[in-house]
Amino acid sequence: MTDIKLKLDRIVLSYDDLLVLNGITLDVRRGEFVSIVGPSGAGKSTILKILTGAAEADGGEILFDGRQLDPDARPFALMPQRDALMPWRRIIDNATLGLEVQGMSRRDARHRVEPLMAEFGLAGFEEHYPSALSGGMRQRAALLRTVVQDRSMLLLDEPFGALDALTRNQMQLWLEDMWLKHRWTAMLVTHDIREAVMLSDRIYVLSARPAQVARTIEVPLPRPRMRDAAIRAKVAEIESAILDTLVGSQHSLLQEGQMP
Ligand SMILES: Nc1ncnc2c1ncn2[C@@H]1O[C@H](COP(=O)(O)OP(=O)(O)O)[C@@H](O)[C@H]1O
Ligand SMILES: [Mg+2]
Numbered sequence: 001m002t003d004i005k006l007k008l009d010r011i012v013l014s015y016d017d018l019l020v021l022n023g024i025t026l027d028v029r030r031g032e033f034v035s036i037v038g039p040s041g042a043g044k045s046t047i048l049k050i051l052t053g054a055a056e057a058d059g060g061e062i063l064f065d066g067r068q069l070d071p072d073a074r075p076f077a078l079m080p081q082r083d084a085l086m087p088w089r090r091i092i093d094n095a096t097l098g099l100e101v102q103g104m105s106r107r108d109a110r111h112r113v114e115p116l117m118a119e120f121g122l123a124g125f126e127e128h129y130p131s132a133l134s135g136g137m138r139q140r141a142a143l144l145r146t147v148v149q150d151r152s153m154l155l156l157d158e159p160f161g162a163l164d165a166l167t168r169n170q171m172q173l174w175l176e177d178m179w180l181k182h183r184w185t186a187m188l189v190t191h192d193i194r195e196a197v198m199l200s201d202r203i204y205v206l207s208a209r210p211a212q213v214a215r216t217i218e219v220p221l222p223r224p225r226m227r228d229a230a231i232r233a234k235v236a237e238i239e240s241a242i243l244d245t246l247v248g249s250q251h252s253l254l255q256e257g258q259m260p
Helices: 045-053 093-094 099-100 106-116 135-146 165-182 195-199 227-256
Strands: 004-015 017-027 034-038 061-066 076-079 153-156 186-190 203-204 213-218
Touching: 004 045, 004 165, 017 045, 017 213, 034 045, 034 195, 045 076, 045 153, 045 186, 093 099, 093 106, 093 135, 099 106, 099 135, 099 153, 135 153, 135 165, 153 203, 165 195, 195 227, 203 227, 213 227
Parallel strands: 034 186, 034 203, 076 153, 153 186
Antiparallel strands: 004 017, 004 061, 203 213
């Protein structure tokens, strides 16, 4: 019995003539929070799309719990880059949507979701439409819809990318608390390096396209991290080391005149 939950082994993908992923090898352990950072256009979202089946790799292997991933039983719940709430459904009905799609009755789905509304900061807003909520609340509703699906792994694609800096900070604090409580196995895609360091056990730094893993960084800092000034200082050091790797890869791109 290994504690490796997910393994990507030499994943290659091109869109027509554009080589995007050039042999991505990475793994996520059970209960681990892993981030993928990299330049915009490197292929981060594409990695998640391959996992959920929205894109197909041209080569490489995906193992889940030590076995070849079954394309008909994908154990991932994805929170996409945009909140993707349906504007015509109330918040509670958006939150139950994933369960209903899985075949659960609306009544049972509500039963599962209602007790979590408070934890997600949505109590009292159940019957509101998404347009009446702040950006942070919409993201929490989208995350609630994702986590109640009870899949064994959570995929988060730039979940806070569209929020203002202050709201993003509050959401990161909140996500840290929630992760400490629930210990989801999670893979976060982000271009916010500080966010990756604050939240992750391990970080994969991608090179610019065609993407490879340029560096793997362990973050052995105790949690919670965001409220502790001494830990924040350590976070800044790691952040700076990652930035060096990324700047190096951007630099070689500039020389080749192929900035995205
Ligand atoms: N469906 C698609 N067809 C063609 N090219 C695509 C498609 N999806 C993404 N791309 C291209 O693949 C590259 C990687 O995209 P993406 O994975 O979205 O990058 P990231 O999430 O790291 O910003 C980009 O150059 C993008 O334009
Ligand atoms: Mg993306």
